[in-house]
Amino acid sequence: MRRLWLIFAQTATISLAILFVVSTLKSNLLPFGRHGSIATIREAVEVKGGKMSGFSNAAAKAMPSVVNIFTSHEVRVPRNPLMDDPFFRRFFGEPGRSETRRSFSLGSGVIVSPEGFILTNRHVIEAADEIEVALSDGRKSLAKVVGSDPETDLAVLKVDFKNLTPITFGQSESIKVGDIVLAIGNPFGVGETVTMGIVSALGRNHLGINTYENFIQTDAPINPGNSGGALVDSGGNLVGINTAIYSQSGGSLGIGFAIPVSLAKNVMEQIMEKGSVTRGWIGVEVQDISPELADSFRLSDTRGALIAGVFRGGPAYSAGMRPGDILIQLEGSRVDDASSMLNDIAELEPGKVARMTILRGGKKMELKVTVGKRPNIRRH
Secondary structure (H helix, E strand, O other): OHHHHHHHHHHHHHHHHHHHHHHHHOHHHOOOOOOOOOOOOOOOOOOHHHOOOOOHHHHHHHHHHEEEEEEEEEEEEEOOHHHHOHHHHHHHOOOOOEEEEEEEEEEEEEEOOOOOEEEEEHHHHOOOOEEEEEOOOOOEEEOEEEEEEOOOOEEEEEOOOOOOOOOOEOOHHHOOOOOEEEEEEOHHHOOOEEEEEEEEEEEEOOOOOOOOOOEEEEOOOOOOOOOOOEEEEOOOOEEEEEEEEOOOOOOOOOOEEEEEHHHHHHHHHHHHHHOOOOOEEOOEEEEEOOHHHHHHOOOOOOOOEEEEEEOOOOHHHHHOOOOOOEEEEEOOEEOOOHHHHHHHHHOOOOOOEEEEEEEEOOEEEEEEEEOEEOOOOOOO
């Protein structure tokens, strides 16, 4: 009996030793070896080459080309009325009529060439007496203004940096409603940020933001500080310059507007070459034709542009155009509305003689208008 007990004790001891070793080194082999885990988790398998689905490649391509812009300027603040009290003047001295303080603002910009040219919105740098640009790699420098265009709200800056990464320009004409886009900028000064959305609409105008409007509408979140930043496609190519948001609270409501890269590129090249933008002008005020106006003029549709006013002595006046005329063709192409008509005339070279077809009293007339140069108009 004593021998049997000894054999049992030795067997139990060896079994416990084996169990201890297995539980320590290979606990997953035991049904109770999860060390108190209360849930089963699944871990992602590492993808060969480190590539995962998403838009990280597009963001990585475009982000080095987007810069943060910090501006400041002095503002005069009226003195406090309490300073008129002799008691306060006794302690604080004789005050001036006003004092100056520095006001700061922020925005974004896009590097467009390795020579240091940066495209941004005019309202980002307007009235600034000091402009600082910060690159994504941490470098900072003061920038100078090459030129700006108030009628499209675009401006070009210049910095003296080497080894810059310019953005790749895309084709805004190729994007469609529903395409994925990324907005890159510096919202609220938190740092470079990427948001994603789709193209919600194209050709938005009559918004009262700029004189020449042909906006891309997107629901990619755009907030204060994003102005002047890049709107890029899923390949990381620039398709627009983020400009404005529709908001009653100051935050993004999913309605943002960007200037198409085709328009931005045209303005940018003129500013880089001449410091300003030259546009055609014929000296008229125009408005769209509403259904009511179409009925009163006995028109079959609302296409065309109603000449609401003509500047005396201007190109259109000299050619015989008068208020009440309806412009229906420009250089043989149909005029759809007032906005497109202004854009088409702006693209005409000053000095060119343009053929324009109008309706007057229900009859067609052709006028030859010598295009003038659009005067500089300051927007407030």
